[in-house]
Amino acid sequence: MNPLAAGTPxxxxxxxxxxxxxxxxxxxxxQRSMRAPPPEPTTCCGRGCNGCVWEGYYAALAFWQEDALAALAALPAQAGPSA
Structure with a gap:
């Protein structure tokens, strides 16, 4: 599955x-800017803990992805007539 196309993390x-x-x-x-994506974890012990740092990373990335897709979907500001 393509996460970008589906909007899924x-x-x-x-x-x-x-x-x-x-x-x-x-x-x-x-030409849109937004906050940086969450940093990748560096403290995983590799034991598959409940509440692993990777779970938090993927949750944070889902919020970042949602914001990025919203920024991409937003209509560009229309320049009004200068009178």
Whole structure:
């Protein structure tokens, strides 16, 4: 499944990185800016803990993705007539 097309968050790091790259590229192409995506965790112990840092990362990334898609969907500001 393509997380960008579906608007669903990625489920692995490769998808997350691809999503971030694509959305940042699309934002730049539309000359829109927003906050940076969440940083990747560096403290995972690899034991599959309940409440793993990766769960928090993917949750934060879902919010970032939602904001990025909203920014991309927003209509550009229309310049009014200068009278």
């Amino acid at each position: 990625p489920s692995n790091l490769a998808e997350a990185r691809a999503l971030i790259t694509r959305l940042q590229s699309d934002l730049q192409a539309q």
